[in-house]
Amino acid sequence: MINRRKFISASAVSSLAALIGKKAWASEAPAIVKGKPVVISTWDAGLAANKGAWEILGKSGRALDAVEAGVRVTEDSLNCCVGLGANPDRDGFVTLDACIMDENFNCGSVAFLERIKHPISVARRVMEKTPHVMLVGSGAQQFAVAEGFPLEEQKLSLDAQRSYEEWLKKSEYKPVINIENKGNASTSFAPAKLANGEWNHDTIGMVAMDANGNLSGSCTTSGMGFKMRGRLGDSPIIGAGLYVDNEVGACTATGQGEDVIRVSGSHTVVELMRQGLSPEAACKKAIERIVRIKKDKIKDIQVAFLALNKKGQVGAFAIHKGFSYAIKSNDVEKLVNAKSWTS
Ligand code: SD4
Numbered sequence: 001m002i003n004r005r006k007f008i009s010a011s012a013v014s015s016l017a018a019l020i021g022k023k024a025w026a027s028e029a030p031a032i033v034k035g036k037p038v039v040i041s042t043w044d045a046g047l048a049a050n051k052g053a054w055e056i057l058g059k060s061g062r063a064l065d066a067v068e069a070g071v072r073v074t075e076d077s078l079n080c081c082v083g084l085g086a087n088p089d090r091d092g093f094v095t096l097d098a099c100i101m102d103e104n105f106n107c108g109s110v111a112f113l114e115r116i117k118h119p120i121s122v123a124r125r126v127m128e129k130t131p132h133v134m135l136v137g138s139g140a141q142q143f144a145v146a147e148g149f150p151l152e153e154q155k156l157s158l159d160a161q162r163s164y165e166e167w168l169k170k171s172e173y174k175p176v177i178n179i180e181n182k183g184n185a186s187t188s189f190a191p192a193k194l195a196n197g198e199w200n201h202d203t204i205g206m207v208a209m210d211a212n213g214n215l216s217g218s219c220t221t222s223g224m225g226f227k228m229r230g231r232l233g234d235s236p237i238i239g240a241g242l243y244v245d246n247e248v249g250a251c252t253a254t255g256q257g258e259d260v261i262r263v264s265g266s267h268t269v270v271e272l273m274r275q276g277l278s279p280e281a282a283c284k285k286a287i288e289r290i291v292r293i294k295k296d297k298i299k300d301i302q303v304a305f306l307a308l309n310k311k312g313q314v315g316a317f318a319i320h321k322g323f324s325y326a327i328k329s330n331d332v333e334k335l336v337n338a339k340s341w342t343s
Helices: 010-020 046-057 063-076 119-129 137-146 158-170 257-262 265-274 279-300
Strands: 038-042 096-101 107-113 134-136 203-209 215-221 242-245 249-255 303-309 314-318 324-329 333-337
Touching (some): 038 046, 038 063, 038 303, 046 063, 046 203, 046 324, 046 333, 063 096, 063 215, 096 119, 096 242, 107 119, 107 137, 119 137, 119 215, 134 137, 203 242, 249 265, 249 279, 279 303
Parallel strands (some): 107 134
Antiparallel strands (some): 038 203, 096 215, 203 215, 242 249, 324 333
């Protein structure tokens, strides 16, 4: 289920790693993929999501279809932090944000959407069936229902209910996000431990290039757990949580959405790639911009960018260690630990 991530010290990392049976963190160079198609997505849940995307990419399907299908896998999983199984806002309601963008600058987005299982598919309908880019709240829900999406029961998953009850004990509002909060009760965010003992995250961003060399991207989230009602992060905002320029590349973001929005994060990364930077160098430069802005507050903020350029090169960079991304192509299928500004 859900999550909140906490920047943890090296010793905490190793004891935690022992606890959850994972090896200690070590960042890696970007994976080199040979040829198209390729799909990349954020966090561990990306492995399963990429498989969903590959069902389409592997059959020479369109990147747009692949990025929708891929993140639907994550939205479907009640065991995960994305979608209706996720942590609620501080009033106890799960509210979802998502956006999608294709190779022709077409884009669609929904935000503050309740009781709909697949916000990413509603975002695609906004893109394809309305003259608009973004629908929010009850209007987005009304549109979804009119489009035939079922209105699901308003009920927290068991894990979310447990986390929410835990959070309610203090009801402390400290909007720190995307920090590996492995059970640290000093922050407002409940740890996101899956039933199988894994930690998980509340957003998935995915970008893909299909066999024709076209790029598309998607991003879907439950946002910050126990957030103020109505709070939106970067994930549904084109240019912040996601951006695609088919001539150059595509980027998605995860982490503290407010700070991604501040620098138009994903758009910035794509523009830096346009200037000739590799995906990793572009992600790093955008991260450095956030670091410069936030100065000494940076220890409490995690942001990561994940990008793919038109040549099929992949790269990522985070503020703090702990960010992993999943990659799948004809010759590679793995999880990569991204490099970070702090070591
Ligand atoms: C947000 N960027 O709502 C999202 C949260 C996130 O992993 O990425 N969490 O700000």
